[in-house]
Amino acid sequence: MFPSLFFEVLIGGLVLGLLYSLVSAGLNLQYGVTRILNVAHGEFLMLGAYTTYFLFILFGVNPLISLLVSGLVSLILMLALYSGIFRIIIKRSSSIEELEMETLLTCFALSFIFQNTAVILFSANERGYIYASQLISIAGIPFALNRIIVAIASSVINFVIYAFMRFSRVGTALRAMVSEPIGAKLVGINASRMYMLSLLLGCILSAWAGSLISMMFAITPFIGSNYLMIALVATVVGGLGSFIGGIISGIIMGYAVYITMRVISPSLTSLVLYIVLILILLLKPRGLFKR
Amino acid sequence: MPARQQKYIYPTIIAIALAVAPLFAPRYFISLLAIVFSWIILAVSWHFFCGSTKYISLGSAAFFGTGFYITALFGKSLPIFTVILLGGVISFLLSFCIGLVTLRLKGMYFAIFTYGLSELLKNTLIWLETVVWGTPGRFVVNLDIEFIYYIMLVLVFVVNAFFYLLRRTRFGYALKAIGESEDTAEHVGINTTIYKTIGFSLSSLFMGVVGSILVTRWTYVDPRMGFSGLYSFMPAIMTIFGGIESKYGPILGAVILSLLSEILLTGFKEYYMVILGAVLLFFVVLLPKGLYSILEKISQKFSQRGG
Numbered sequence: 001m002f003p004s005l006f007f008e009v010l011i012g013g014l015v016l017g018l019l020y021s022l023v024s025a026g027l028n029l030q031y032g033v034t035r036i037l038n039v040a041h042g043e044f045l046m047l048g049a050y051t052t053y054f055l056f057i058l059f060g061v062n063p064l065i066s067l068l069v070s071g072l073v074s075l076i077l078m079l080a081l082y083s084g085i086f087r088i089i090i091k092r093s094s095s096i097e098e099l100e101m102e103t104l105l106t107c108f109a110l111s112f113i114f115q116n117t118a119v120i121l122f123s124a125n126e127r128g129y130i131y132a133s134q135l136i137s138i139a140g141i142p143f144a145l146n147r148i149i150v151a152i153a154s155s156v157i158n159f160v161i162y163a164f165m166r167f168s169r170v171g172t173a174l175r176a177m178v179s180e181p182i183g184a185k186l187v188g189i190n191a192s193r194m195y196m197l198s199l200l201l202g203c204i205l206s207a208w209a210g211s212l213i214s215m216m217f218a219i220t221p222f223i224g225s226n227y228l229m230i231a232l233v234a235t236v237v238g239g240l241g242s243f244i245g246g247i248i249s250g251i252i253m254g255y256a257v258y259i260t261m262r263v264i265s266p267s268l269t270s271l272v273l274y275i276v277l278i279l280i281l282l283l284k285p286r287g288l289f290k291r
Numbered sequence: 292m293p294a295r296q297q298k299y300i301y302p303t304i305i306a307i308a309l310a311v312a313p314l315f316a317p318r319y320f321i322s323l324l325a326i327v328f329s330w331i332i333l334a335v336s337w338h339f340f341c342g343s344t345k346y347i348s349l350g351s352a353a354f355f356g357t358g359f360y361i362t363a364l365f366g367k368s369l370p371i372f373t374v375i376l377l378g379g380v381i382s383f384l385l386s387f388c389i390g391l392v393t394l395r396l397k398g399m400y401f402a403i404f405t406y407g408l409s410e411l412l413k414n415t416l417i418w419l420e421t422v423v424w425g426t427p428g429r430f431v432v433n434l435d436i437e438f439i440y441y442i443m444l445v446l447v448f449v450v451n452a453f454f455y456l457l458r459r460t461r462f463g464y465a466l467k468a469i470g471e472s473e474d475t476a477e478h479v480g481i482n483t484t485i486y487k488t489i490g491f492s493l494s495s496l497f498m499g500v501v502g503s504i505l506v507t508r509w510t511y512v513d514p515r516m517g518f519s520g521l522y523s524f525m526p527a528i529m530t531i532f533g534g535i536e537s538k539y540g541p542i543l544g545a546v547i548l549s550l551l552s553e554i555l556l557t558g559f560k561e562y563y564m565v566i567l568g569a570v571l572l573f574f575v576v577l578l579p580k581g582l583y584s585i586l587e588k589i590s591q592k593f594s595q596r597g598g
Contacts, residue, residue: 037399085576100399101347105531105575108524112568120561229410236403271418274411281404285396 007139009259015147017254018154019209021247023227024234025161026205032178032241033198035096036086036103041231042224043114044074044203048210049219050122056129056214063131064153067211074207075200081110082196090195111224118221128218146215153212158247161205165243174198178241229270230257233277239287249288309444313437322436322508323553328443329501330529330549332450334541337526339454340494342535343466344487346394350405352522353412354382354495358502359517360416366432366507375442375503382499383492390488397473406523413518420514428513431506442504450497455538457493466490498526528567532574534581543583 027041048070055061055069085106093099132145165171176184177194185191209227213219234253238245253273260272280288313321333351341348358378365374389408396404420426457463465486468476477483502522506512525548526541533544548570555563574581 031399037403085572088576097345097398101345101402102575102579104347104399104402105527106572109568109572109575112564113572116561116564116568120565232403233407236400240399265422267418267422271411271414274407274414277407278404278411281396281400281407282392285400 004141005263007141009255009262011138011141011143011151012147012262013255013258014251015151015154015254016258017251018151018158019212019250020227020230020234020253020257021158021250022154022205022209022212024231024238024246024250024253025158025243026202026209027228027231028235028238028241028243028246029165029174029198029205030202031235032243033174034086034090034103034195035100036107036199037100037240038107038199038202039104039228039232040107040110040114041202041206042226042228043111043118044078044206044224045210045213045227046118046219046221046224047074047077047114048207049214049223050118050210051207052211052214053127053129053219056131063211063215064149067153067208070207070211071204074203078200078203079196082199086195086199087192090192115221115224122221124221126218126220129214131215144216150212150215154209157205157208161201162244162247170197175243178243230273233273233280236277237280237288239289242287242289245287245289306448313440318436321440323550325436325440325443326505326553327546327549328440328447329505330525330545331447331542332443332497332501333522333526334529334533334545335450335454336494336497338530338535338538338541339457340466340490341527342530342541343458343463343470344490345470346397346487346491347402347527348405348491349402349523349527350407350409351495351498351526352518352520353405353409354386354498355502355522356409356412356416356514356518357382357385358499358504359506359512360502360514361499362503362506363429363431363512363517371432371434375500378503379496379500382502383496386495387488387492390491391484394484394487394491409518409520409523413514416514416518428511430511431509433510434504434507436508439504439507443501446497446500451542458538462486462489528571530581531579532570532581534583536580537583537587540581540583543586544581547582 023041023045027038030036030038030041051070051073052063052066055066056063061069086103089102089106090099093102132149134145135142136145136148137143138148165175173184173189174194174197176187176189177191177198181191184194210219210223213223213227217223230253231250234249235246237252238247238249253276256272256276257269260266260269264272309324312324333355337348337351340346358375358381361378361381362374365377369377393401393404420428458467465476465481468479468481469483469487473483502517506517509516529544529548530541531544532548533542534540548567551570552563552567555566559566578585
């Protein structure tokens with residue numbers, strides 16, 4: 001019995017972890033570059049999930065193809081929010097603390113608005129569709145095919161984002177904005193373009209995670225908050241603003257959540273999350289991966 | 292009449308009117324006022340610490356909920372005033388311990404920590420209730436609404452006077468100095484850790500007291516009610532809406548937003564959070580100094596014209 005549980009946890013935790021790292025990579029990128037802690041990040045995930053759901057239910061669009069649409073929808077929304085709200089606050093703030101606090105409150109407000117607009121439009125009922133649910137067996141343990149698709153898709157996205165951040169010129173500029181904001185501006189990096197870019201990239205990642213989630217689990221207007229909380233914990237564990245740390249700690253969180261759910265007790269899942277958050281903040285507030 | 296005495300006329304009239312209100316006002320009105328009072332206390336307490344030090348706490352629910360659950364646990368076995376006192380004292384001690392270890396966290400980290408803390412307490416209690424004690428919630432002792440009303444009324448005046456006076460002491464100025472620049476405050480010899488911790492605990496004390504009284508409005512409660520995120524966000528939202536820089540800001544914000552909430556919750560429940568979010572968004576983006584700053588400008592204009 002033990003080896004089969006081991007393999008199940010190994011793969012199940014990885015699937016969750018890869019998804020979490022998508023969400024937390026986006027949150028982390030946004031915070032690292034702009035100093036905006038986007039607590040409305042989860043709502044972009046919810047939006048992506050509903051876009052994919054409706055495209056599948058109404059038009060039978062393959063969820064993998066609708067990733068394009070869900071990414072586009074949240075890109076347009078974030079573009080509107082950036083030019084209407086965030087750009088104004090960024091320009092106006094005289095200090096980082098002021099910017100952080102004002103945008104934090106703004107994002108809470110946005111989160112209230114999106115979540116409850118979704119309740120009004122889509123109702124609070126759980127929704128779901130069936131896609132690629134046939135069981136395939138890996139090492140003698142049955143897994144639904146959609147889990148495997150999600151794992152592959154999210155590792156591809158994670159890898160592409162990693163490569164983009166590591167090797168491309170724009171990615172390097174983004175990383176420079178995180179580690180040396182003033183120096184980056186001095187060497188001629190267009191800061192406001194980087195702000196916009198990081199917000200857009202972040203919300204696309206979140207929307208994609210949402211689309212992938214809708215393939216496996218039922219969705220409600222409130223799923224955003226759950227994933228936001230996990231992403232926030234993963235981000236704090238990896239260190240706010242540390243991009244690679246965010247991806248790694250996303251996977252760690254995936255295992256932590258899966259093991260708690262599967263081996264210990266599902267009722268303890270959120271308790272474990274918050275204990276991890278509090279302990280990390282108390283012992284290593286800069287995150288595990290920062291020296 | 293000398294100006295010094297004139298200053299006290301309006302508060303006295305308001306106090307007398309509120310004190311006799313239960314004699315003729317309908318019960319619904321009294322219970323509504325009691326709720327408004329409790330929000331005023333929460334917002335003013337939040338404002339005292341977070342407004343002066345600029346440490347934004349999103350964990351008021353942790354202390355409100357502590358008081359809330361103390362009454363839920365002991366309300367039937369101990370006399371009510373003991374329980375209320377206990378709620379305040381335990382919130383104070385809890386936040387004192389938390390403050391000592393966490394107030395070195397700054398800005399974002401402090402906000403995340405306080406939010407995480409209230410969620411941690413909530414989830415621990417949910418787990419205790421459902422798994423260990425085997426009940427989803429518990430029945431609480433009920434108090435007469437007029438009794439709640441009078442306690443809240445007294446508390447509103449006590450809390451406002453207390454924080455008003457405290458602001459004018461060495462202690463209050465020290466907190467303000469920390470908010471202006473913590474490094475400078477430390478350099479001039481202020482023990483920032485102790486001052487911040489005590490300031491944080493004093494504001495939590497009253498949140499605990501409010502929680503331990505307000506819980507008696509319900510007959511059956513569970514941890515989700517006491518530690519609801521609403522109690523974490525609303526004091527912050529109300530203060531910012533009213534104006535974080537003025538001592539009247541939180542009162543103004545609490546009165547307007549709690550009345551608005553009451554109207555929206557009875558008539559348009561599903562639009563409540565959307566409208567609340569929109570109000571907050573509007574004020575943070577366009578009027579970051581809050582409603583009180585506009586009122587101040589208008590009154591200045593009038594007095595200029597008059598003089």
